[in-house]
Amino acid sequence: MQHGITEQQWLAFLEDSLEPRERMRIQAHLDGCPDCRNLYSEMHAWGQAIARGAAKLRAGAELSEVQIERFVAMALIGIRVARRESKRRNESWSVPEALVLLRALLAPFCGLGTARAAVQLAVRESDLDEEGSASGTHWGKFVAYLTQTISQQCGISTGRLVGRVGVCLESGEG
Amino acid sequence: MPAYAVNEQELIERFLSDPAEDTFACLYRALSPCVFRFFIGRSCERSVAEELMQDVMLAVYRQSRQLRDPELFRPWMFKIALNAWRKHLRQIDRRVVTTDFDTASEHVAAPAPDPLVRSYFRQWMEWLDPDERELITLRHVDGMEYHEIAAVLGLPTGTVQWRLFHTRRKLAARFGGRPPA
Ligand SMILES: [Zn+2]
Numbered sequence: 562m563q564h565g566i567t568e569q570q571w572l573a574f575l576e577d578s579l580e581p582r583e584r585m586r587i588q589a590h591l592d593g594c595p596d597c598r599n600l601y602s603e604m605h606a607w608g609q610a611i612a613r614g615a616a617k618l619r620a621g622a623e624l625s626e627v628q629i630e631r632f633v634a635m636a637l638i639g640i641r642v643a644r645r646e647s648k649r650r651n652e653s654w655s656v657p658e659a660l661v662l663l664r665a666l667l668a669p670f671c672g673l674g675t676a677r678a679a680v681q682l683a684v685r686e687s688d689l690d691e692e693g694s695a696s697g698t699h700w701g702k703f704v705a706y707l708t709q710t711i712s713q714q715c716g717i718s719t720g721r722l723v724g725r726v727g728v729c730l731e732s733g734e735g
Numbered sequence: 736m737p738a739y740a741v742n743e744q745e746l747i748e749r750f751l752s753d754p755a756e757d758t759f760a761c762l763y764r765a766l767s768p769c770v771f772r773f774f775i776g777r778s779c780e781r782s783v784a785e786e787l788m789q790d791v792m793l794a795v796y797r798q799s800r801q802l803r804d805p806e807l808f809r810p811w812m813f814k815i816a817l818n819a820w821r822k823h824l825r826q827i828d829r830r831v832v833t834t835d836f837d838t839a840s841e842h843v844a845a846p847a848p849d850p851l852v853r854s855y856f857r858q859w860m861e862w863l864d865p866d867e868r869e870l871i872t873l874r875h876v877d878g879m880e881y882h883e884i885a886a887v888l889g890l891p892t893g894t895v896q897w898r899l900f901h902t903r904r905k906l907a908a909r910f911g912g913r914p915p916a
Contacts (some may be wrong), residue, residue: 566898568897568900568901569893569896569897570894571900572899572900599912600904603907603913604900604903604904604907604913606912606913606914606915607903607906607907608903609759610855610874610914610915611856611859611871611875611903611906613856614855614856614859614875615776615856615871615872615876618769618775618776618856618876619772619775619776619855620877621775622771622775623768623774624767624768624770624771629763629764629767629768630764630824632763632767632785632789632792633763633764633767635760635789636759636763636789636792636793636796636916637756637758637759637760639789639793640756640759640793640796643797682809684768717780717782718782718785718786721782721786724770
């Protein structure tokens with residue numbers, strides 16, 4: 562509080578959101594008070610400087626529609642995994658089911674062709690039993706191998722995603 | 736009422752009354768950019784911001800039944816984001832202790848869109864106390880209303896305004912009444 566003007570009133574005055582009578586009262590005070598005029602001009606300048614800095618920061622934070630669609634797809638798959646898992650706790654997915662899911666997950670990021678090829682390669686390299694369940698040493702190797710390939714081909718964040726989903730499929734966390 | 740409110744509020748209400756995949760997808764498209772910005776605004780690397788955004792949106796889906804008042808949705812969501820951010824910082828802290836600093840700092844340095852303006856803003860933010868920095872970020876980077884910030888931080892709205900005003904005064908006292916343009 563300074564000279565009968567509260568902090569809330571100062572902010573509202575600076576943002577031009579005060580009701581007319583209050584606004585006029587404060588304006589009249591400012592006209593006759595150099596201290597408050599000085600404070601006003603400092604706070605106004607700082608408000609603008611902060612807004613400019615914040616706007617620059619926001620400008621670097623755009624997501625394209627394509628990117629958003631990918632994240633939506635990824636989230637929906639995450640939800641389906643979770644829902645399924647809550648139905649059959651402690652039970653791992655079968656390998657065929659898990660592979661279908663991983664391919665669907667990867668397709669929006671790397672294209673279906675790359676997704677298929679990467680999954681197939683990881684199955685071969687890890688000696689994964691295609692009739693078995695998504696668990697155990699071979700599944701662990703498969704996930705590690707796929708994570709590595711995808712990180713190299715589609716970027717680290719997609720690779721990490723594969724790693725996370727691979728672990729969820731095995732542990733039933735969802 | 737801010738410009739985002741009309742359409743967004745509708746999507747929020749639709750999702751809360753029927754939290755299904757399609758209503759969630761619409762909500763996701765509308766709100767994920769704010770959540771992403773939330774993390775970038777805290778100098779988070781893009782790929783980490785993407786991961787944290789995804790975590791927050793999935794938490795919104797999972798926990799939506801706990802929230803009944805659509806009016807409180809945005810503060811509630813930002814509270815989830817703030818908790819995710821604090822948890823992430825704690826994890827980085829731990830990593831800094833156990834690994835070398837270069838590896839950990841990769842996760843916090845965002846690319847600078849305009850080095851000069853950004854560096855001033857950064858300098859100010861770094862100089863402020865964490866609570867003050869959080870307030871300025873919520874208000875100016877995340878574009879939240881005072882009452883929304885109050886709900887996120889669990890403070891009275893008047894206190895939020897009081898602190899925001901004094902944070903500006905503190906900046907002026909330290910860096911001068913005329914900040915660089
Ligand atoms: Zn005065």
